Amino acid sequence: MPQQSEKPTLPPEASMAPDMSMFEEEGDEGARVMAISNWAYAAINVGVYSSILYSHLAVPVTAFKATIGTEAVFDEDAGLWVWEKAFDVEGKGTYDIRLTANVQDQNVNWMGYISGEGMVDNFVWFTGTSDMTGEAGYWELYESPESASVWLSNSWEYDKETGNGATTFTVEKEGDNLGSSITYRIDDTMEMDRNIVITNTDLDSEIYVDWSRSDKFGQVKSESHFESDTYFCWDASLQNTSCE
Template identity: 60%
Template structure:
């Protein structure tokens, strides 16, 4: 009996010791994941803003078959394309480097820089006819708010130029961006605010021209409403000629409509069909 009690006591002691060891290991693991060597707590990784927050898809209004066709047979689509083209040109031509820099970071894995207390995304990328660049995107988390900074470099030309920065919510459902012109002229060209419903996919992005000139203060708002007949909308406020233009289209089928009192002299929609030909509105 004494021998059996000794064995039971030894087993209980071993089980208690194993449980304590497991608990200590668990605590070490938890603290190692949430606290850096210098005592700084590692915040949660923020949700990356969506691509549409900086690069909405307006490819619907790319060149479709030459100037003659655009003028003579698809005037409604062409008028929409001309107005949307002003902002597409800024984003996808003049500001193609920062826009591309942001887009290449979206699917990259982030790492946490303990010394700086920042989440960091890094990537090299090519821009046709402009060469090779690298981007270092950082995110500083403060509660539910995130501050983003996009540093862009080109070897032998410039280093760590802040080409875009902004803020967002930790869950990635709303935020703001600023895009700057160039390392030679580091002034703000566009600012924007954006929001998205992550579950449904609906959202909107509003750009405002900050650069001095005829279009300063003009704005364009791009919206997505999935399931609607016209599931994409662009609202343009051109302050240079006090013109308000509303453009709606179906992303898949390409039919759409445009409204502009300055152009048409009325407040009616003017439509185009799946082949971009002028058509009667439903």
């Protein structure tokens, strides 16, 4: 019988589910802003990745979030730590996640088995590796039970004490966005404490976005779009403003 290993720490939520709600459109007022603002340009580009994570890959992303705060048990027969939880995905139904951690020295191999809705039975929707503290690692998220290929891969590194760090998602799916990436960074020492860098391989361009999570103001830079290497800013109401 396998000897019980030390229980690893779950990776942080931001390793798979960064908070990009700042760029969600809200109603008619949001639509009007979309027509005019610097925020809108940032939102459109962030929205490509937000849509993959929170629409196309909503099941595995929600599954991982559901395990956070759940107590793990050690499966003595398998020699694995296991987190189990039922969860709902809006518009898609109810599922169950069985997240396993196989500890090898100071490394952890993760597997996310998901079942539900009568069509999914123990499908491994994501896999990953991390250190024991959950402060650094790598995820791979698979497209669907019908197309079991990796859509996104990501690597992350976060400081457990401060929560500061970054996750970089890279598109692995064939198509125009193959190889493109988005890096989401948290740095609570900065006034604009959230940052995104988008690298688009199809357009050979980069977009830089910084914003304040609490106060909503921010800035965006894209030389290909604005034909300038300076930042363009928005205020707390998402309206264009001069950059001070």
